[in-house]
Amino acid sequence: MLTVSDVKDLLNERDGQDILSLYLNVDNSVRENQANNPAWRIWLKQHLRQFENENDTQNNDQWATIQERAEAFFRDYTPSSKGLVAFFGPDWENIHPLPVPVDNHAAYGKPLVGPLLRALDEYQPYLVVMVDQEEAHFYESYLGAAEFRDSIEIDLDEYDFAEKSGMPPTAARTGGYGGLQVNQRDAFEDMIEEHRMRFYREVAEHTEHIATRDGLHRIIIGGDEKAGNTVRKQLAETAQKQVVDVVSIPRHYSKHEIFKHVQPLALDYEREEESRMVKEVIDSARAGGRAVLGQEAVDHALNMSQVAALLLVWPPADINQANDLAYRALLLNSEIEVVHDKAADKLREAGGGVAAKLYYSV
Missing domain, CATH: 3.30.1330.30 (Ribosomal protein L30/S12)
Structure with a gap:
């Protein structure tokens, strides 16, 4: 996962170097990018030529090496993302495909980090917990996409009702016990509810674990709203403060649909x-x-x-x-x-x- 720390590392490692910084909107859904010679390639060629003219005037030999490296990279490059951020030095390159579009920018000299910082700040990482009475799925929403992380399912089969309730196993199958049968049904429902609460506590604990492990400070709980609010109450106080919202999201949603649902809330x-x-x-x-x-x-x-x-x-x-x-x-x-x-x-x-x-x- 690309972070601000990665940007800091780039600056610290390459401090003082002249760097070619490129931000390209390579989104194939944009009509201008669907031509044989897409708009981003035309834009890139124009700006590389502009830098070439400027550096030829200054007899900058290093630029020629960097330009050659960049042109070699893009010669066989096929977009697989909406945005691309690329930094080039004489003997290195640092490439970051982004699932969100970026405006075209180019700079040579001090690295251009502003647009990348803006993207990282705008699309903060979120932990999205989809939960209902039977299962929970954990997703990480970051930079315009949602990725599956883990899941938990309730396991009612591990409970043997007759053993846990202490009631005769035939009582649930015959009518001879009268009120005893009703009491047993109530006891069964209480046991199921107790087990479900244990499941919600497990979901809450796993939510805290993932958030801590991955350094996530924002949580959205989706799925069944009642189950979501119950999980929220089981969270530790610190984690509860990180919950942005609890919202109803259909269980059958794909991760792309989940992202589309939670992104407006996050923004x-x-x-x-x-x-x-x-x-x-x-x-x-x-x-x-x-x-x-x-x-x-x-x-x-x-x-x-x-x-x-x-x-x-x-x-x-x-x-x-x-x-x-x-x-x-x-x-x-x-x-x-x-x-x-x-x-x-x-x-x-x-x-x-x-x-x-x-x-x-x-």
């Missing part, structure tokens, strides 16, 4: 979190707390290694300027939050589209 939650975060930062900055607003103040905070988290709007007014800030923040191991829509509008108005949380007030 709505992200927008709410962004609005909360932007308000918090603006209020703190205006009160002289641990936050600053605006390009100049953020630039100074980065120079002083004070930035705990960098906030950027998307789309930025200047992608190169935003990329420079993101690049510097990553080298400092600062968090990066990309905000959209109403939250972005508020940040543009208050701080020109950029702000930072600080380790300490200035």
